[in-house]
Amino acid sequence: MSSNSSSPKDGWFTETGVLNSDNVNLSIKVNGLLDKRKSDFQDILLFKNDIFGRCLVLDDAIQCTELDESAYQETISFLPLNSHPDPRRVLIIGGGDGGVAREVSKHPKVQEIIQCEIDEEVVKVSKQYLPFMASGFDSPKLKLLFADGYQYVIDHKAEFDVIITDSSDPKGPAVTLYQKEYYRALYEALRPGGIICCQAESYWFDLPFIKELFTKVKPIFPSVAYASTAVASYPSGQIGFLICSKSADVNFGEPLHVFTAEDCDQLQLKYYSAAMHRSAFTLPLFVHKELNKT
Structure with a gap:
């Protein structure tokens, strides 16, 4: 507590x-x-x-x-999914509210989703009070495990095309999900060309922390980027994502799968679009300069 x-x-x-x-x-x-x-x-x-x-x-x-969850859930899901040429098998670490599972299951390329959530109580309360998000748990593509995601990653090597870490801040049970050893385990759990996307704090308050994340992952992944989205209920109004690929010279800012306006309507998207995908990687000048120093 x-x-x-x-x-x-x-x-x-x-x-x-x-x-x-x-x-x-x-x-x-x-x-x-x-x-x-x-x-x-x-x-x-x-x-x-x-x-x-x-x-x-x-x-x-x-x-x-309820107001702004789409900005977070859709961005953390579709940035990596639409940056990968064929994201068939996806692993979600955390995400006990069901929002990421809801979005990942929409992607037409995704065939199988494994989700590891350590806290069953979060899933229970989300199903009771947040059914608009917990609907993700009803997807036939999804297998939900109540387990330590870190240990699951260690035990499953070269199995996933995309791994999404939807964790809380690096305090309490989530602190291990921001360590260099965890990113190394993620790298080994990916198939060739695999991509990870992890919650990575706000550049307004936590830029030194983000720079530290870059120093941890750059020796591991050949392609590393930071993306941003606007979430009104978070203290700075902004949150970011660390996105990395096993492939070199990936242009994360240009989606490989482009959703048309009709696609977005059919997938019931509220925030994400190809234009928002591209804009997520356009960072303020001071952030761009600091992260390029790492």
């Missing part, structure tokens, strides 16, 4: 789970408390807000809200 209580105070939830919580907090009005429980791994809180809708909080950090 985290040192801070997840209980809303005076009708407001204040996020204290960000990496820079000593300097930055985000407060959201609680218009209705849905659930509060403690699993074997973390504190879990669900509440309603008149703007954000239903909100999921793990260890005092907002994970997703």
Whole structure:
């Protein structure tokens, strides 16, 4: 359990789970408390807000809200899937709300999805309170395992075309998913030409941390990039993704699979498009300069 209580105070939830919580907090009005429980791994809180809708909080950090979850789920899913020529077999680490599984299962090239979520309670509350995301668990393409994703990666070498790590911040149970050893294990779990995509924090608050991630993965993967998306409920309004390939000279900024407007409608996409894919890799000048120093 985290040192801070997840209980809303005076009708407001204040996020204290960000990496820079000593300097930055985000407060959201609680218009209705849905659930509060403690699993074997973390504190879990669900509440309603008149703007954000239903909100999921793990260890005092907002994970997703009904308003803007599509910006995160669609981007972390389709950036790697549409950068790979033939993403047939996909592994999801984390993602207990079901959002990534929902999006990955939409991709016409994907045939099989394995998901490893360590905390069964997150899946339970998501099915109960976030059915618009947990619908991903109903996909016939998906096999859901309640297991340590890190260990699963170690035990399954050269099996996946794409691996998506949908983790919380590098605190508590997720801290091992940001270590060099984990990225090495991901590399070995990929097939030739395989791609990983991992949650990689905000460049506004965590640029030194992102630079450190680059120093960890560049000796392992020949192609490395950072992509960005806008998520209103996260403290900086921005979150990024580390995306890496076993192939050299991959142009992540140009999707290999381009969804037409009709495709986007058919796949029920709200945020992702080919234009958003390309723009995700256009970074502010100061970020571009700092990451190119690594």
